[in-house]
Every structure is written in C-alpha cells, then in structure tokens.
Amino acid sequence: MAKITYIEHDGTEHTIDVKPGLSVMEGAVKNNIPGIDADCGGACACATCHVYVDDAWREKTGTPSAMEESMLDFAEGVEPNSRLSCQIKVTDALDGLVVRLPESQH
C-alpha cells in the first residue's frame, strides 16, 4: 500500500492507503474524496482529475504523455506541476505522495 495525501483547495487533507496498480485518481474516487470528478473514468479524455503534484514528488511521478500534456494545456488553472491524476499509476515508490486539488474542480 502507498499512503497518498490529497489536499482540497480549502486545505482539508485526506490521507489514504492506495493499492499499487490503481491510479492516483482511482484512489481518490474510490474513497469519495471531493475535488476529483474523473468524468471519463481514467480514459485521459476529460481533464476533471487535474491535480498539482507536490514539488518533492514531481520526479517520481514521471512526465505526462503527449496526450495528457495536450489536455492539460487547456485545463483551468494549469501550473508546471499540473498532472491528470488518472495518468499517475500508484507504486510502492509513491508511498507518501502529496497532491493538491484545484479550486476549479471544487
């Protein structure tokens, strides 16, 4: 299990255990964490699972694919550490990961 902390835009923190193999998005949705809608269920088609990856974790979460980058490019409130959480696969190496949720998905 990897502990992941999701921080809502108002500062509310949720730390949960997510099974490796799931995506960071699935970890949030399956635990009913507000702020990640994930309309398309992980098909990289909607950009409603946008998160900001804590700087300490950017390297470990990898780089977005061309498709993801091009979706993010047009999402609201995009920052250099923006990712679509459906495209980040949880591994043991991500134990301790911290992501913040944008206000636009509130």
Place this chain on the structure above:
Amino acid sequence: MSDPQARVVIVGAGHAGGTAAALLRQYGYAGPITLLGDEPIAPYQRPPLSKAWLKGEADAESLALKPVSFYAEHDIVLRLGVKAVAIDRTAKVVRLEGGEAVPYDILILATGARARRLALPGADLKGMLELRTAADAEALKAAIGAGKTLAIVGGGYIGLEAAASARALGAEAVVIEVLPRVLARVASEPLSSFFQDYHRARGVRFELGVGVAGFEGEAGHVTGVKLSDGRVIACDAALVGVGAVPNEEIARDAGLDCANGVVVDLEARTSDPAIFAIGDLTNRPMPLYGRAHRLESVPNALEQAKQAACAIVGRPAPAGEVPWFWSDQYDVKLQIAGVPFECDETLVRGDPAAGKFAVFHLKGNTVQAVEAVNAPPEFMMGKQLIAQRRAVAREKLADPTVSMKEVAA
C-alpha cells in the same frame, strides 16, 4: 434542506444512482439512504465494458464505482437484485417485485435505459447478444475468441467499439447498418468515413445500407444474420446494438411527466417535487441550446447526480456543463463536445487522412458542437467556445496552422 432525516431512496444502482448516493454523503447528508439495484453487483462503470474490459485490460474491481465496503462504511443501504415495479406517490412507497413496499420521503429515479431489441424471427436464439450490463459483456467476451465471427447489427458506438475489441482478440467482425454510413444518427459524415476506413484497414467488414430480416440458427443457436436482400452473414454470435430506450415505465405509470424520458428541471426534479430523476432516463433542459433533450452519457449522469444531491442538501446548484462524450477504438481517441442542434455549417479542421482532425458544427458564427479525433486542443477549446457562446472567425478555425488558443483569443 427541509428535513435532515428525510428517507432518500434511489431506484437504480448504476453510474447515476451510485454517484448520487456517494455525493449525498460527501455533501454531509446524514439521513437514511437506500440504493436499490436490479443487477446483482454494486454500482460500476459501463463505458469500459465495450472497450478496456472486453479486451481484458480492466477487471471487475477497477470497474466498480466504489469498493464494496464503501456502502456499509457510509451507512448506505445497498440492496442488489431487487426490482422496483411501481411507485405509489400517495403512500410515498416504492413497490418491489414480490410485494415489499419501501417508504421514501425523497425518491431519486436512476433506472437508466435498456438496449433496444429487434422483433425479428430468430431474435431469441442463443448467441444473440446485447451490451448494456456486466453480464452482457461476459457473454460477449466468451463469444469473441480467435477464429470466431461476430456479426454486429447496428453501426453505432457500441457496435464499433465491440468490433474494435473483437479484432483485438482475433475474432472476425461484420458490422451491418441499415443506413448508408456508420454513426449516421450520432456523428457527422467526415467522422463516419474516417471510422469506416479505420475499421476496414483493421479487418472489419461492413454491410451498409442493408436491413436485417431475421436470424438463422441450428439447434437453437444463431448461425447467421439474414439480410433484407436475401444474403446470409454467417456468424458464431450476433450483437445487436441499435440504440437504447429509457426505463421510464414506472415513472409514467405513476403519472410523472414523460416525453422520451422523464421530464426534469435543472435540479433534476420531476413533475412531483418529492421525486428526482437522473441519468439516461431523463429528458432534461439544455440551457446552452434553449431546448430539452435526452442524453445517454456518463458526464450527464454525473451532472444530474450533482444537481439532485445539491438540491436535496440545500447547496447552490452546480454550474451548467457542456454535454460531452468519448469513444476509444483501437488507438483512436474520439472526444465530442456539445450537440449539433440547428447548425448551418460543418467545418473540418486538420486532415482526416492524417488521423488527427476535428469537425466543428456552427450556427452562424458560434460553435454548437465539435467532434475531435486525436485532437485534444480542439476538444478542450471547442468545449469552452460552446460554453461561452462566443463568435469565432471561421477562416482561423479552418486553418490548423492557427493554434486553438489564437482562434479563441
């Protein structure tokens, strides 16, 4: 919120119903919630059934909307394998098959839609399939191994996605469509041509512009689809994907306003203020287009689940959304935003032959809808243009060397 202990009963444990229950708890609703489903499994996502799941790339656990433990942990009474057969609005109870009455103060109908069936000879043979539920998908998966032939009646999204998955699993696929092109009811001509070519190049056979007269069988199992011109397409199984009809009977019998779906307002409320309806079942207002429409999509189910949950807990109504849809076939990502109502022009941006293009549907100078093939910028920016009802310059839009950000500037 009028009564914090009002009994909420949700009929239908699909994407819409399951989401409404979860959102009510997320929004802090503390009253009793009962979720009634007629399938034997907890709420799950249907879209992967014709895509990743069919190809073996997703399992039951990943399909589940929430883990099974979620419902008990959040004090949601989940009752599966029960069928609601009537609503008594005077007594405020839902009647189940078998006679049990479930009392409600607030009722949410989320009964969805069902696959349309063909009343043709042989339609009840074994090996005749439809694709709506996980059980349907199991049966389809079992029927499309290598060397098998799957006949698909109906060239809509279900049919095309199933054809792509069948090919990925090594089965032959023949798509039979009564209209002259696939996706005729739901997509523009350039998109139809693109998908026909793409599927043909991957071994799918098409029979277009020809009807189906019936199904032939041996020992009770389907062996062929009989076409209206007399030919027979031999097959090991036949999937019928010819649209869906709303499960509105219990609502109509209870006297709720229905018109190709249960009529609701922007709070997802029906003509009875104590009853909401959400998802594929509803005929809903579309403020962007000044009309009502029945949408069959996950984003619509989620939006209406939000509307109902907000209305029930007394939150402000959520912001309106642009309807959108997606489809995955092979490595093609199709994203559609908006609905092309009352359009006077269709404009293609990019080159379909290059496998990357978008079809914009315009009414005057405003974008009503966009169909984007492997073109996320066109989809994302198109969606914003639809929401803003802003005039666009056609020459810029038609020129792929002008970026979408410049088009919208």
